Amino acid sequence: MSILIDKSAKVLVQGITGRQGGFHAKLMMEYGADVVGGVTPGKGGEWFEGKPVFDTVRTAVQTTNADVSLVTVPARFAADAIMEAADAGIRLVICLTEHIPVADMMRVVAFCRARGARLLGPNCPGVMTPGQAKVGIIPAMVATAGNVGVVSKSGTLTYEVGFAMKNAGIGISTIVGIGGDPVIGTTFVEVLEMFENDPETEKIALLGEIGGSAEIVAADFIKNAMTKPVAAFIAGRSAPPGKRMGHAGAIVDGGEGSAEEKIQALEAAGARVAANPEEIPGLLA
Amino acid sequence: MKLHEYQSKFLFREYGIPIPQGRVAGAADEVQEIAAELGGVVVIKAQVHVGGRGKAGGVKVAKDAAEARRHAENILGMDIKGLRVEKVLVDPGADIRQEIYLAITNDRGARMPLIMASMEGGMDIEELNRERPEAIIREHVDPIMGLQDYQMTFIASAMGMPRAQWRSFGKILRGLYQCYVKSDAELAEINPLVITGDGELLAVDGKVIIDDNALFRQPALTAERDTSDEPESERQAREAGITYIKLDGQIGCMVNGAGLAMTTMDMTKLYGDADGIGPANFLDIGGGATPEQVAAALRIILSDDNVKCVLFNIFGGITRCDEVANGILTAYNEVKPDVPMVIRLQGTNAAEGNRIISEAQLPNIISAETLTEAAKRAVAAVKEGA
Numbered sequence: 265m266s267i268l269i270d271k272s273a274k275v276l277v278q279g280i281t282g283r284q285g286g287f288h289a290k291l292m293m294e295y296g297a298d299v300v301g302g303v304t305p306g307k308g309g310e311w312f313e314g315k316p317v318f319d320t321v322r323t324a325v326q327t328t329n330a331d332v333s334l335v336t337v338p339a340r341f342a343a344d345a346i347m348e349a350a351d352a353g354i355r356l357v358i359c360l361t362e363h364i365p366v367a368d369m370m371r372v373v374a375f376c377r378a379r380g381a382r383l384l385g386p387n388c389p390g391v392m393t394p395g396q397a398k399v400g401i402i403p404a405m406v407a408t409a410g411n412v413g414v415v416s417k418s419g420t421l422t423y424e425v426g427f428a429m430k431n432a433g434i435g436i437s438t439i440v441g442i443g444g445d446p447v448i449g450t451t452f453v454e455v456l457e458m459f460e461n462d463p464e465t466e467k468i469a470l471l472g473e474i475g476g477s478a479e480i481v482a483a484d485f486i487k488n489a490m491t492k493p494v495a496a497f498i499a500g501r502s503a504p505p506g507k508r509m510g511h512a513g514a515i516v517d518g519g520e521g522s523a524e525e526k527i528q529a530l531e532a533a534g535a536r537v538a539a540n541p542e543e544i545p546g547l548l549a
Numbered sequence: 550m551k552l553h554e555y556q557s558k559f560l561f562r563e564y565g566i567p568i569p570q571g572r573v574a575g576a577a578d579e580v581q582e583i584a585a586e587l588g589g590v591v592v593i594k595a596q597v598h599v600g601g602r603g604k605a606g607g608v609k610v611a612k613d614a615a616e617a618r619r620h621a622e623n624i625l626g627m628d629i630k631g632l633r634v635e636k637v638l639v640d641p642g643a644d645i646r647q648e649i650y651l652a653i654t655n656d657r658g659a660r661m662p663l664i665m666a667s668m669e670g671g672m673d674i675e676e677l678n679r680e681r682p683e684a685i686i687r688e689h690v691d692p693i694m695g696l697q698d699y700q701m702t703f704i705a706s707a708m709g710m711p712r713a714q715w716r717s718f719g720k721i722l723r724g725l726y727q728c729y730v731k732s733d734a735e736l737a738e739i740n741p742l743v744i745t746g747d748g749e750l751l752a753v754d755g756k757v758i759i760d761d762n763a764l765f766r767q768p769a770l771t772a773e774r775d776t777s778d779e780p781e782s783e784r785q786a787r788e789a790g791i792t793y794i795k796l797d798g799q800i801g802c803m804v805n806g807a808g809l810a811m812t813t814m815d816m817t818k819l820y821g822d823a824d825g826i827g828p829a830n831f832l833d834i835g836g837g838a839t840p841e842q843v844a845a846a847l848r849i850i851l852s853d854d855n856v857k858c859v860l861f862n863i864f865g866g867i868t869r870c871d872e873v874a875n876g877i878l879t880a881y882n883e884v885k886p887d888v889p890m891v892i893r894l895q896g897t898n899a900a901e902g903n904r905i906i907s908e909a910q911l912p913n914i915i916s917a918e919t920l921t922e923a924a925k926r927a928v929a930a931v932k933e934g935a
Binding site for chain 2: 339502541
């Protein structure tokens with residue numbers, strides 16, 4: 265088992281004829297993901313690497329029975345693309361796109377909830393279940409199959425930690441990038457709950473950063489509802505307050521969201537917090 | 550993007566929110582004219598993007614136009630927390646019976662707009678939230694349905710708004726919600742909203758922050774951007790599509806991805822703090838950085854004289870290490886840095902990237918395998934150079 269995706273996921277790529285979408289669709293197929301087709305409005309009827317391209321997600325789902333969709337379209341069109349997927353009955357929508365306005369995302373999250381679709385992201389690297397499938401841009405080389413679940417706000421930091429775990433001989437059940445934006449579809453707590461219930465996952469690594477209070481809420485959940493051990497790292501200890509650090513979410517204002525308060529909350533919840541992400545494998549051993 | 554007080558209030562006026570009939574000026578003569586026209590008591594308010602203007606002497610009350618001029622001479626050009634005052638707002642003095650707080654913001658946890666309202670306005674909301682959180686009424690708005698009438702009644706009633714003002718308060722709340730939605734605001738705040746001696750409501754001070762990601766559909770607001778408080782290096786970075794923030798340390802960091810960029814900063818501090826060494830900047834070159842962007846980033850990092858070493862930490866995913874390596878060579882030949890550079894390339898095409906760097910045989914290059922090693926070597930390089 266694993267969470268969110270495995271070999272059986274039938275994957276659509278929205279924006280498959282774009283540069284990024286096409287590049288990553290190929291890598292996903294090489295990895296073993298079952299990419300059943302793509303969607304680009306106006307390019308229905310074309311083919312991409314032997315897979316059909318559709319004008320709409322609805323026709324793509326009717327033809328291919330896809331249940332997962334990867335959104336790679338530019339920010340101006342991404343909110344609409346996510347809603348289109350949710351409306352077509354897609355179970356899991358994964359959005360890589362960054363710079364989507366927050367107001368759009370608040371409406372989109374409410375819409376996905378009403379349609380019963382799970383949204384991951386936006387501005388996230390996607391999901392990878394090592395040895396089975398990946399949907400998104402996580403490089404294949406950063407993980408081998410195993411029993412540690414990884415959940416993270418940040419893409420490249422996740423690669424860093426996955427790679428350090430691999431070098432230490434520690435495998436991963438599923439890597440989930442939830443994204444660093446202020447408003448996201450799936451939170452730390454929801455992923456922690458999935459890992460807690462996944463028999464293949466024995467331990468969890470949580471990678472957070474400054475800004476917002478998602479890690480504090482996660483710490484509460486770890487304390488009250490989890491039996492599996494958690495190792496964590498919080499990026500941004502050296503960041504000055506009031507400055508936005510790239511990720512729209514990574515800003516410390518007033519008392520909310522500093523690295524210190526997140527580290528304290530996680531430690532109080534029994535998580536082992538690393539000062540250096542390359543120490544995470546040691547905390548999981 | 551932050552709007553100034555006057556920009557925020559003029560925006561509110563477009564949504565039917567009553568504001569004082571003031572005007573903006575950049576010179577003392579103008580201030581005197583405006584004060585004379587308004588007649589009576591006026592308030593001169595510095596327009597800068599920082600809190601605590603009043604305490605810094607940036608807000609003054611004047612009885613007449615002559616006094617207004619004297620205050621304006623002091624305030625214009627004044628330095629408030631490192632920012633120079635270029636403009637002042639001249640507002641007629643208000644007869645204040647009660648100060649109210651009213652704001653709408655994005656609640657990222659709830660993933661919905663949040664209205665906050667309190668009869669204890671005027672003070673800093675964070676301070677009020679710490680001391681008397683029960684004095685703030687909070688109400689979420691369904692982002693699809695929008696603000697409903699019953700919610701306005703609830704807020705007015707729960708906060709203790711006098712019944713005589715319910716109707717005008719409801720109009721202001723609806724106007725503020727419209728303003729927040731149509732402007733793609735992250736925050737639309739009136740503090741204070743006052744009840745005057747005549748029982749009228751008036752937005753005396755305001756603050757609006759626009760979501761940068763929505764500026765593409767807000768041309769009118771984008772045109773109001775005031776970049777005078779943005780450091781030159783940050784402006785150059787913004788125009789090159791790079792996120793750069795200057796800090797106080799000695800190690801210039803060039804990293805792909807915001808989370809990893811913060812982590813790299815943290816590592817230089819973790820291993821350097823004991824010797825007073827830390828990060829000189831936050832810099833995210835983004836995914837799929839081109840050689841040109843790498844070169845631009847290096848120039849920006851080196852424009853900071855405090856930088857004694859540059860640390861490249863690239864974990865290739867979308868970004869290809871061979872392209873970054875070529876970018877480093879281009880930048881090196883152009884910029885000719887005289888500080889050591891620690892280069893750590895990992896992930897997509899890392900072997901090729903490392904080969905390009907080592908074959909170029911540049912002086913003063915230190916390579917590293919892991920992030921820890923890279924951070925320690927950068928700290929050591931700064932110590933050696935000191």
